[in-house]
Amino acid sequence: xxxxxxxxxxxxxxxxxxxxxxxxxxxxxxxxxxxxxxxxxxxxxxxxxxxxxxxxxxxxxxxxxxxxxxxxxxxxxxxxxxxxxxxxxxxxxxxxxxxxxxxxxxxxxxxxxxxxxxxxxxxxxxxxxxxxxxxxxxxxxxxxxxxxxxxxxxxxxxxxxxxxxxxxxxxxxxxxxxxxxxxxxxxxxxxxxxxxxxxxxxxxxxxxxxxxxxxxxxxxxxxxxxxxxxxxxxxxxxxxxxxxxxxxxxxxxxxxxxxxxxxxxxxxxxxxxxxxxxxxxxxxxxxxxxxxxxxxxxxxxxxxxxxxxxxxxxxxxxxxxxxxxxxxxxxxxxxxxxxxxxxxxxxx
Ligand code: MG
Ligand code: ZN
Numbered sequence: 001x002x003x004x005x006x007x008x009x010x011x012x013x014x015x016x017x018x019x020x021x022x023x024x025x026x027x028x029x030x031x032x033x034x035x036x037x038x039x040x041x042x043x044x045x046x047x048x049x050x051x052x053x054x055x056x057x058x059x060x061x062x063x064x065x066x067x068x069x070x071x072x073x074x075x076x077x078x079x080x081x082x083x084x085x086x087x088x089x090x091x092x093x094x095x096x097x098x099x100x101x102x103x104x105x106x107x108x109x110x111x112x113x114x115x116x117x118x119x120x121x122x123x124x125x126x127x128x129x130x131x132x133x134x135x136x137x138x139x140x141x142x143x144x145x146x147x148x149x150x151x152x153x154x155x156x157x158x159x160x161x162x163x164x165x166x167x168x169x170x171x172x173x174x175x176x177x178x179x180x181x182x183x184x185x186x187x188x189x190x191x192x193x194x195x196x197x198x199x200x201x202x203x204x205x206x207x208x209x210x211x212x213x214x215x216x217x218x219x220x221x222x223x224x225x226x227x228x229x230x231x232x233x234x235x236x237x238x239x240x241x242x243x244x245x246x247x248x249x250x251x252x253x254x255x256x257x258x259x260x261x262x263x264x265x266x267x268x269x270x271x272x273x274x275x276x277x278x279x280x281x282x283x284x285x286x287x288x289x290x291x292x293x294x295x296x297x298x299x300x301x302x303x304x305x306x307x308x309x310x311x312x313x314x315x316x317x318x319x320x321x322x323x324x325x326x327x328x329x330x331x332x333x334x335x336x337x338x339x340x341x342x343x344x345x346x347x348x
Contacts, residue, residue, distance in 0.1 A: 022347030024324040025232040025277035026110075028268045029101075029342060031078065032261050033071060033124055034243030034254075036287025036317050038305070042251070043258035045296060045303045050266045051282060055326045057319040059335045061286040064093040067314045071243065072135040074285035074335060075127035079236075081339035089123065089141065090131040097131040101234055101339065102150060104348040109231040111151045115219045115264075117205045117212065117257075118240035119157030120145065124285060128236055139164050146173050151233075152226060154188060154219045155240075156201030171199075185215045188222045196226065207241055208260045209253050217263040224271045232277075234346070237264055246289030251305035254289070272323045279325045279345050283338060284317035 032039070043049050063073035064083040076084045076091070080098040084091060092098050102112045116125045121141040126132070130144035142160040145153065161170035171181055180193035185200045198219065206212045220237055227233035239261030245254030265282055272278035290308025319338060321329035325345030329338075 020344060020347045022232075022345065024279035024345045026228065026234070026275065027279045027281070027342050027346055028235045028237065028272065029078070029338075030237045030239070030261070030265055030268060030280070030282040031075075031124060032239045032242045032258065032282070032284045033118075034246050034286065034288030034312070035239065035258065035261075035284035036291065036313070036315055038291035038293055039242060039246070039254060039258055039284075039287070040318060041293055042255050042291070042303045042305060043262060045293075045298070046255050046301055047259050047262075049258075049262045050269055051262075051320050055321045055329050057321070057329045058316040058332045059283060059319050059338060060316055060333070061284075061335050062314060068312050069286050069314075070123070070135075070312065071285050072123035072127065075124040077335040078283070078285065078338050079127040081336045081343065083334070083336060087135050088133060089126045089135050090129075091133060095133055100128045101342060101348070102128045102148065102236075104343065105234040105346065106149050108346075108348060110346070111227045111229050111231070111233040112149070113152040113223045113227050113233065113235045114150060114155070114238075115153075115216070115223055115235070116155040116238040116240050117216055118155060118238070119160065119201075119203050120153050120155035120199065121157045121160050122155075122204070122240060124238050124240060125153070125155060125236065139166065142170055146170055146177060151194070152196040152198070152223060154196070154198030154200065154223070156199065156203050156205050158183060158199040159202045161199060185219070188219060189225075191222075204240070204244075207244070207253060208256045212260070214263070216260055217267050220264045220267045224267060228275075232346070237268065239264070243288045246291065246307070247310060249289065249307045249310070251291075251303075251307075254291075254305075255303075269322060276323075278323050279342065280322040281319065281329065281338065281342060282321075283319040285335075287313045287315045287317055289313075290315075
């Protein structure tokens with residue numbers, strides 16, 4: 001299985017290893033899907049976010065051809081460092097495979113993980129391991145995950161593994177590839193095998209306002225207890241449903257998702273402060289909803305939001321960085337610059 005993954009990698013246009021000297025041993029990339037500056041500000045008013053006094057930058061989220069990106073092109077920019085067409089996963093605008101941070105990190109012997117609140121086959125996580133022309137190919141994306149070599153992944157999307165139109169049982173294939181399968185989030189922390197496949201929902205996890213509980217921060221905690229090792233690790237964490245709340249024009253749910261993501265960020269920052277060798281980057285793939293904060297009360301910690309669209313917008317999104325290599329994240333750059341800076345900090 002390992003050999004197969006390497007063969008697949010060889011078909012990617014893997015850039016020559018630059019041999020750059022790493023400044024960070026580990027990197028944690030936190031993506032709030034749809035988390036623009038208004039969303040972050042609303043979170044700050046509602047409850048003291050942990051994003052205090054880091055290095056801050058701004059990322060231009062345009063895709064290869066469109067002013068307003070979708071989550072697939074945006075995730076491909078963050079994960080693979082190339083601008084592509086909306087809808088594309090881990091391939092460039094001409095449809096050619098491009099290697100993701102997860103793959104580059106594995107080539108260096110680092111351990112890798114993904115934690116999300118959507119289906120693990122959803123556009124954002126998919127760009128970190130899959131190479132598909134369309135984000136809609138959930139079953140093909142699930143197939144790519146089986147051979148990805150990821151040390152752990154935690155999210156939903158079980159139905160793309162165990163109830164497939166091709167009749168294949170990818171749950172069995174994951175087990176054959178050495179993964180411990182966990183389908184109940186309460187079982188994640190107790191997993192013992194070196195590889196962990198957490199498929200804890202049929203598709204997306206419940207929203208934070210309908211009983212998801214501390215799943216996300218706990219899953220990040222589990223990941224941070226499993227991934228550290230002598231060659232370092234790369235972990236991507238996504239607050240997938242900040243975007244869903246904004247698409248639905250539900251301000252309180254959007255903010256609740258941000259506050260939940262902030263608890264996960266707190267776990268990452270606590271780890272990074274203790275560790276001293278971990279770069280933490282918090283950003284968004286794009287803004288969703290065109291949110292304007294038009295009124296509210298500092299005294300009561302309330303905020304009123306108006307939505308300008310049901311879709312995404314082209315507004316730049318913030319990038320917050322902590323730890324070794326963080327200073328390079330100051331300034332204004334393309335979303336592909338987030339990939340470039342993480343890659344450079346890890347010496348990939
Ligand atoms: Mg997403
Ligand atoms: Zn969206």
